[in-house]
Amino acid sequence: MLINKLKNKNESPEDIIENLIYAYQNSRETYVENKRVFRGRSHSVSGIFEDLFADYLSKNLPDSNQYFVDQQLFSSAANIRFFPDILIMNDKISRDIIDLKLDFGWSRNDVFSFCDTWNKKIDKLKGTSFTFNDGITKEKKNGFFSDNLKYHVVVSTKLNNGSNFIEIKNKVTKNLEHVELYILTDKVHPNDYNSTAEERVKNIHICMSEFSRLMNNLS
Known part of the structure; x- marks a missing residue:
């Protein structure tokens, strides 16, 4: 059954990867306890990963920061509307946008093309104002947006992304001034079915240097 209980305090790279693995595991189950209800495709984990990662960042970056998850933004100067994770x-x-x-x-x-597209968008967004509506x-x-605005593309695993x-x-x-790309894990996919x-928690390889690079860039 889907629950939002964390396996740990979600403070370290090991913590958040363990929580992601169990989020994948729980996503395979139904939201209700009913022996006659069966789920084929898993629930989406992407939104859970967003919440987990924002929580992890909040515990490792300055307390003065705020973290807006999947919040629609609009920059009239750049004429760009989007939902950053x-x-x-x-x-x-x-x-910083994650x-x-x-x-x-x-x-x-299309990974490089994706990053290049966002590099061009960030060049338009930097130094502009934006509006958004409170989610509640x-x-x-x-x-x-700062004149030094950066777009950080954080990928949970090296696997299933091409050789x-x-x-x-x-x-x-x-080559891209405004975009950074990170890989958090390797060896075992967090959602491996075998x-x-x-x-998976025991055998997955956590790319600690990538976590450090990200946190240094966000500090």
Whole structure:
């Protein structure tokens, strides 16, 4: 049955990866306890990953930051409307946007093109103001994008992204001024169907250097 109980405090790279693995595991089950109700496709995990990652960031970055998850934004100056997975704001200014990917799947051949498109969008968005409505109260609010705005594409696993994913990551770093690409895990997919959740937690390789690079770039 789907639950929102974390397996741990969600404070370290090991914590969030364990929570992601169990989120995948729980997504295979029905939301209700009924022996005559069966689920074929799993529930979506992408929204859960967004919440988990925002929570993880909040526990490792300054307390003055705010984290807006899947919040529609509109910049009239750039004429761009979009839903960033995580927008980090501090005193109404955002200099970092997080785009979370469980994996690129069918889009694995278009990873660099995807990043290049966002590099061009960020070039238009930086230094502009934006508006959004509070997700609960619907109150209209305002914010500003920093002149140093960065777009961080964070991928949960190296697997299912093509054999040349590392080369693409390096190409993004070398050629795109406003975009960074990160890989969080390797060796075992967090949603591997040929192993138990416990086995995945034990055998997955966490790319600690990538976590460190991300946190350094966000600090």
